[in-house]
Amino acid sequence: MLDAALPLRTDRLVLRAFAPHDLDAFRAYQSDPATVRYLWRPPLTEQQLAARVSEAPVLAKDGDAYGIAIEHAGALVGETVVKLTDAAARQAEIGWILAPEHRGRGYALEAGRAALDLALAIGAHRVTAVLDHENQASARIAERLGMRREAVLLEDGVNGATGELGSTEIWAILARER
Numbered sequence: 001m002l003d004a005a006l007p008l009r010t011d012r013l014v015l016r017a018f019a020p021h022d023l024d025a026f027r028a029y030q031s032d033p034a035t036v037r038y039l040w041r042p043p044l045t046e047q048q049l050a051a052r053v054s055e056a057p058v059l060a061k062d063g064d065a066y067g068i069a070i071e072h073a074g075a076l077v078g079e080t081v082v083k084l085t086d087a088a089a090r091q092a093e094i095g096w097i098l099a100p101e102h103r104g105r106g107y108a109l110e111a112g113r114a115a116l117d118l119a120l121a122i123g124a125h126r127v128t129a130v131l132d133h134e135n136q137a138s139a140r141i142a143e144r145l146g147m148r149r150e151a152v153l154l155e156d157g158v159n160g161a162t163g164e165l166g167s168t169e170i171w172a173i174l175a176r177e178r
Contacts, residue, residue, distance in 0.1 A: 005118060013107060018068075019068045026053050029100065035097060059084045060084075062086070066083070078116070079094045080094065081096075081115070092126075093128045094112060096141065103137070127147075133154075133168060139169060153167060
């Protein structure tokens with residue numbers, strides 16, 4: 001469904017499907033402790049990493065997620081994701097991850113905007129971003145995307161990367177608000 005929409009081009013970025021040649025750069029930021037702590041899961045295994053860059057994901061049922069490579073000047077700098085959270089209610093979730101050396105340049109905002117546009121283009125009525133409460137850089141991105149913070153869930157789960165209780169922020173926007 002999304003393959004037809006890719007690649008997407010923004011002012012500075014190309015958003016495209018992952019490819020096996022992305023594995024080394026993907027592994028580097030996916031195993032970075034400062035990145036993983038906001039993902040609420042342990043680092044991916046080598047097998048999981050290889051599968052993620054070579055699979056052809058689809059958005060067919062609730063829970064399906066589509067990881068989209070973010071490329072700048074020919075290099076993989078991170079990823080954005082569009083996840084189908086509730087097909088019947090036309091709800092999707094977006095997210096973004098950048099390699100540490102590419103943060104602070106506006107790439108996450110640019111890619112997040114493209115992911116939001118894509119989610120709306122495929123028919124989402126409501127789009128959310130679910131963030132670690134401590135990740136205020138991502139909260140600023142969600143706000144700049146026009147999303148509103150709808151909830152802070154205090155100590156709502158155990159962060160799989162740290163083993164500690166963590167809190168979650170829910171940000172959202174409706175299609176008519178865009």
